[in-house]
Every structure is written in structure tokens, then in C-alpha cells.
Amino acid sequence: MDGRIGIVSRWILAALLMCAGRCSAAHAEKRVALVIGNSAYRTVPALPNPTADARLIADTLSSLGFAIVGGGAQLDLDKAGFDEALRKFGTALTGADVALFYYAGHGVETHGLNYLVPVDAHPADEGDVFAQMTGLASILGQMEKAGARINLVLLDACRDNPFRDRGVRSTTGGLAQMQAPIGTLISFATQPRSVSLDGDDGHSPYTRALAETMQRPGFGLFKSFNEVGLAVEKATGGQQLPWVSSSPIAGNFYFAGKPPTVDAWPALAPPDTPVQEARITPPDDPLRRDLVTDCDRLAGMPYDTGHAPDLAGVEVDRINVAAASTACNDAIAHYPEVVRFTFEAGRVATARKDYVEARRLYEQAAAAGYGMAMNNLGSVYEGNEGVPTNYVEAGRWYARGVAAGEPIAMVDLGWLYETGHGVVKDLAEARRLYELATKAGVPAGMGNLGLIYLYGKGVPRDYGEARHLFEQGAALGNAAAMNNLGVIYNEGDGVRRNVRAARQWFEKAAALGNPEAKQNLRGMPR
Known part of the structure; x- marks a missing residue:
């Protein structure tokens, strides 16, 4: 395993998308949906509503111009049927503009990953989960690879784990938080780690609200799912709150058509005005975290404390x-006083490999006190981006980023202390910095701290703590953490050796592009 998890970490969240609505011109785009409802489970109690919920959604989507895989809702699928439906879905997505996957039924979370449950699942332990259930990450991967401009995943599956008495461990009820790939919105019936209600009128509160809201002309993606959330909250007396994970999506999308044109409406803002959203932040915030523009959505850095806290950011190679x-x-033209946009313009320059311009912009933002710009200047000097490698200078900039409170800078400076590059090697200081980053929720900090305990670097070796930290990172979708879990299970480090579980973790990490996982898979016996 590589000790360095990475300067830029992975994560999720907001934006919008382009599509039209209900008239013939709107439906010139190709819309494809797979709708599955599983009620009749064979080894656990049946669920009352999923099949009816799936029929309602399939009928609604069909009326909105979606081609439904299989001609209608796919009901009570066993594992073979589930796999076949997904195969047909993949074939149907060729040339699609919009791809939608809806599932109602049991879903379980184990080791921070989510699985959808076919009706014939009968796991005896956690290892059976991988073989008998369908990983939600693999469905997301299939949709992403198909290349549709818009991917929508709608999950009415946040129910109690029905297999908890059979050795299938789950942190709590419900499903785990997930990253949304680029161009994707994931809607959960309730918040992560929470359990949704089935409803007592033939449909779940979430699906009923979803079907009604989809049919409202002029409702874009975010307005639609905000309305769904409000309707479910009202219907359940506040017991259930739907949750959305989204990545940047360009343009606008309407399930049932654009808003009608009314001559009496006030003039719209000029087209070159950056899109912005209201946020609940202090009005005197000098960083203007209340302001979210397309620059933030398209070039914001993951875990940057200088932008809105619910903005995920984009990896530089995905800009x-x-x-x-x-x-x-x-x-920058509209808000010259907001230094964040200068920093984000520097990230765009990095993405196009104009390192001279990137450094100039980072230096300008850093001079104005922007913490993440200080961190990225450290990256410039560490990574030989237009300047000779200089670990001492990198450490100086990382330290300034740490002083400004940037968790990513804590990971990067910690790495220098762990390796002794540009600073005196100090494992205790490295561990302290990783711990701070872990508390801030940064997967890279969790991974590096886990490796400290796995190898006993400056601390007694503690496989249990290492595994716990890797599981935290994996729950946030971090590929390196998944690979490291695979190593633990393959080597039997503090756990009973489980080659099948190891392979599953390696496969998940490899699917996310982790090179160590790909190499580990090549070395495993078939």
C-alpha cells in the first residue's frame, strides 16, 4: 500500500442540469429508466409497498417520456433476475441522454457500502453479502460508464437491516452516505444511517411524494427534490427527511417540462451573470460562503473551508x-473582492497544465489570506509543477495552510513529517496532524492514520484501529481505504483471513481507479 493517499481527496455535491420537458420537442432526448420493486422476500418478512411503489413510478416515468426497461416495473427479482435487468439496462443506455434507476425494497449497509437485496438473498455472514446482493456502487459505475448526460438514482431502500441477526453487521439502520459521480444525483428516502417508513396507504411517503412532484411542469431537479423532502417531512410529522447527494450537473433538467413563458414576468438576469444560491451563513462573512457560483461548482476544491460547507468540490483531473x-x-469580474474565485481559477490553470499561471493565481490568493491557496502552493513545490521540487518550500506553505485551518494541509504536512522530506522526521507530529484531519472528516487523514497503526510507526501496532480508520474512509467512498481493507482481509491482519472479502474490496477500489488495488487483484489466485 502506498503511504500517500493524495493531495486532493475525493468527495461530492451540488449543481444542476439540462433537459426539457413534456412536449414532443422535450422528449427528443433519450430517457431510459430501470424500475425495480422487491416485496416478496423468501427468508425475511415481506415488505408491503415496494411492488406497488415501483408500478407507480414506472407509470409516472412512462408518461414523462422515459423508456422503461422490460416494458414496466421489474418486480420481486432474485439475484439472477436483478443481474439480467441490469444487463438490459446497460444495453438500453447506449446513446441515452438521461438515465434513471429506481429501487424500492430492502437495502443494507456493511463496511460503509450499500447493497440492494434480491428476494432470494440468504446471507449467513458478511462474505455472503458480496455474492448474494447487488452493490449500489457497481450500478453507479455502470451508469457513469454509459455516458448519459444525466444520471438519476432514486432509492426507497433505507429500511432496517433484516439480516442483522445473521452476522451481517451494519453501523446503524438505513444506508450509508455515498458520493455521486460527475453528472449524477442520488436521492435517498431518508438521511444516511436513518430508517424510512413504509406508509399505510399502499405507498411509501417518499415514493408518493416523488411521483406527484415529478409531474409538476417547471420543477427543476433541485426544486423537485426539495419539494419531495418537504412533502415527506410533512406526511411523517418530521420523522423522515429525504436526502440528496449530487455532483456538478450542467444546465437545467425538468421531469415534466420547462416553466411556461409569461410576458408579464420580470426580465431575467443577463445570461453572463453567474448562477448563485442562497446559503444560511453569516452576512458579514468575508469569504462570502453564502455565494455559490458556477465557478465553485465547476472548480471548487474538495474540503476547502473557504467555500460553502455543503459544496463538494471537483477533483482537478475532472475539471x-x-x-x-x-x-x-x-x-472574478462580478465579485472581484471574493478571493476564492482567484484560487479556483488557479485550479483551472492547473487542470490545463498551465503551471506558471496557476502559481501566479495561487500566490495572489495566498497573499490575500486564502488558506487553501497556501496548501496548493505547497503542492506546486512538492509536485514539481512548473518549479523544481523543493520540500522545504512545500513544508513552509503547508504549515501556513495548517495555521489557516485547512484539513488537507494537515494531511500534506503530516506526510512530510512522516517521511522526513523537507523537515525533521517526526512521527508523533505526523500522527497529530493526521488525527486533526480525521476529526475534520477527511478520508486522506483517516487512511494515513490507519497506515500508522497498521505498520506500528511510532505507536504500538493496532490492526483493529487501522481497520476502523480504513472503514471510515471506505464509507466516504475513498478507494485507497477500500484497497487497504482488502489487504487486511487478504493478510488476516487482526481478522480472520477472508480472501473473498479481500477480493471484493480490491475490486471496489480498482473500479474507482486505485492502481494498488489493480495490482493486488493481479496477484490473487483465481
């Missing part, structure tokens, strides 16, 4: 350079 360049130039 759409052309769109982000325009958006950030517009943001």
Missing part, C-alpha cells in the same frame, strides 16, 4: 477546463 474557465472569469 471541465473550458466551462470552468468561463465561469471563473465571470465570477
Whole structure:
């Protein structure tokens, strides 16, 4: 396993999308949906509503121009049927503009990953989960690879774990939080680690609200799912709150058509005005975290404390350079006092490999006190990005980022102390910095701290603590943490050796592009 998890960590969240609505022109786009409802479970109690919920959603989507895989809702699927439905879904997605997956039924979370449960599942232990159930991550991967402009995943599956008495461990009831790939919105019936209600009128509160809201003309994605959330909250007396995870999505999407054009409406803002959203933050915040523009959505850095806390950010290798360049130039022109946009323009320059311009912009933002710009200047000097590698200078900038409170800088400076690059090697200081980053919720900090305990670097070796930290990172979708869990299970480090579980973790990490996992898979016996 590589000790360095990475300067830029992975994560999720907001934006919008382009599609039209109900008239013939709107449906010129290709909309494809797979709708599954599982009620008749064979080894656990049946669920009352999923099949009816699936029929309602399939009928609603069909009326909105979606081609439904299989001609209608796919009901009470066993594992073979589930796999076949997904195969047909993959075939149907060729050339699709919009891909939608809806599932109602049992879902379970184990080791921070979510699985959908076919009706014939009968796990005796956690190892059976991988073989008998369908990983939600693999469905997301299939949809992402198909290349649709918009991917929507709607899950009415946040129920109690029906297999908890059979050795299938779950942190709590419900499903775990998930990252949404680029161009994807995931809607959960309730918040992560929470349990949704079945309803007592033939449909779940979530699905009923979803079907009704989809049919409202002029409701874009975020308005639609906000309305669904409000309706479910009202219907359940506040017991259930739906939750959304989204990545940047360009343009607008309407299930049932654009808003009608009314001559009496006030003039719209000029098209070159950056899109912004209201946020509940102090009005005197000098960083203007209340302001979210397309520059933030297209070039914001994951875990940057300088932007809105619910904005996920985009990895630098996933930045759409052309769109982000325009958006950030517009943001700087309209809001020259907001230094964050200068920093994000630096990330766009990094993405197009214009390292001279990137350094200039980072230096400008750092001079104005922007903490993440200080961290990224450290990356410039550590990573030989347009300047000779200089660990001492990198450490100086990382330290300034740490002083500014940036958790990513804590990981990067911790790595220098762990390896002795540019600073005197100090494992205790490395551990302290990783612990701070872990408390801030940064997967890279969890992974590096886990490796400290796995190898006993400056501390007594503690396989249990290492596994716990890797599980935390895996729950946040971190591929390196998944790979490290695979190593633990393959080697039997503090656990009973489980080659099948190891392979599953390696496969999940490899699917996310982790090179160590790919190499580990090649070395495993078939």
C-alpha cells in the first residue's frame, strides 16, 4: 500500500442540469429508466409497498417520456433476475441522454457500502453479502460508464437491516452516505444511517411524494427534490427527511417540462451573470460562503473551508477546463473582492497544465489570506509543477495552510513529517496532524492514520484501529481505504483471513481507479 493517499481527496455535491420537458420537442432526448420493486422476500418478512411503489413510478416515468426497461416495473427479482435487468439496462443506455434507476425494497449497509437485496438473498455472514446482493456502487459505475448526460438514482431502500441477526453487521439502520459521480444525483428516502417508513396507504411517503412532484411542469431537479423532502417531512410529522447527494450537473433538467413563458414576468438576469444560491451563513462573512457560483461548482476544491460547507468540490483531473474557465472569469469580474474565485481559477490553470499561471493565481490568493491557496502552493513545490521540487518550500506553505485551518494541509504536512522530506522526521507530529484531519472528516487523514497503526510507526501496532480508520474512509467512498481493507482481509491482519472479502474490496477500489488495488487483484489466485 502506498503511504500517500493524495493531495486532493475525493468527495461530492451540488449543481444542476439540462433537459426539457413534456412536449414532443422535450422528449427528443433519450430517457431510459430501470424500475425495480422487491416485496416478496423468501427468508425475511415481506415488505408491503415496494411492488406497488415501483408500478407507480414506472407509470409516472412512462408518461414523462422515459423508456422503461422490460416494458414496466421489474418486480420481486432474485439475484439472477436483478443481474439480467441490469444487463438490459446497460444495453438500453447506449446513446441515452438521461438515465434513471429506481429501487424500492430492502437495502443494507456493511463496511460503509450499500447493497440492494434480491428476494432470494440468504446471507449467513458478511462474505455472503458480496455474492448474494447487488452493490449500489457497481450500478453507479455502470451508469457513469454509459455516458448519459444525466444520471438519476432514486432509492426507497433505507429500511432496517433484516439480516442483522445473521452476522451481517451494519453501523446503524438505513444506508450509508455515498458520493455521486460527475453528472449524477442520488436521492435517498431518508438521511444516511436513518430508517424510512413504509406508509399505510399502499405507498411509501417518499415514493408518493416523488411521483406527484415529478409531474409538476417547471420543477427543476433541485426544486423537485426539495419539494419531495418537504412533502415527506410533512406526511411523517418530521420523522423522515429525504436526502440528496449530487455532483456538478450542467444546465437545467425538468421531469415534466420547462416553466411556461409569461410576458408579464420580470426580465431575467443577463445570461453572463453567474448562477448563485442562497446559503444560511453569516452576512458579514468575508469569504462570502453564502455565494455559490458556477465557478465553485465547476472548480471548487474538495474540503476547502473557504467555500460553502455543503459544496463538494471537483477533483482537478475532472475539471471541465473550458466551462470552468468561463465561469471563473465571470465570477472574478462580478465579485472581484471574493478571493476564492482567484484560487479556483488557479485550479483551472492547473487542470490545463498551465503551471506558471496557476502559481501566479495561487500566490495572489495566498497573499490575500486564502488558506487553501497556501496548501496548493505547497503542492506546486512538492509536485514539481512548473518549479523544481523543493520540500522545504512545500513544508513552509503547508504549515501556513495548517495555521489557516485547512484539513488537507494537515494531511500534506503530516506526510512530510512522516517521511522526513523537507523537515525533521517526526512521527508523533505526523500522527497529530493526521488525527486533526480525521476529526475534520477527511478520508486522506483517516487512511494515513490507519497506515500508522497498521505498520506500528511510532505507536504500538493496532490492526483493529487501522481497520476502523480504513472503514471510515471506505464509507466516504475513498478507494485507497477500500484497497487497504482488502489487504487486511487478504493478510488476516487482526481478522480472520477472508480472501473473498479481500477480493471484493480490491475490486471496489480498482473500479474507482486505485492502481494498488489493480495490482493486488493481479496477484490473487483465481
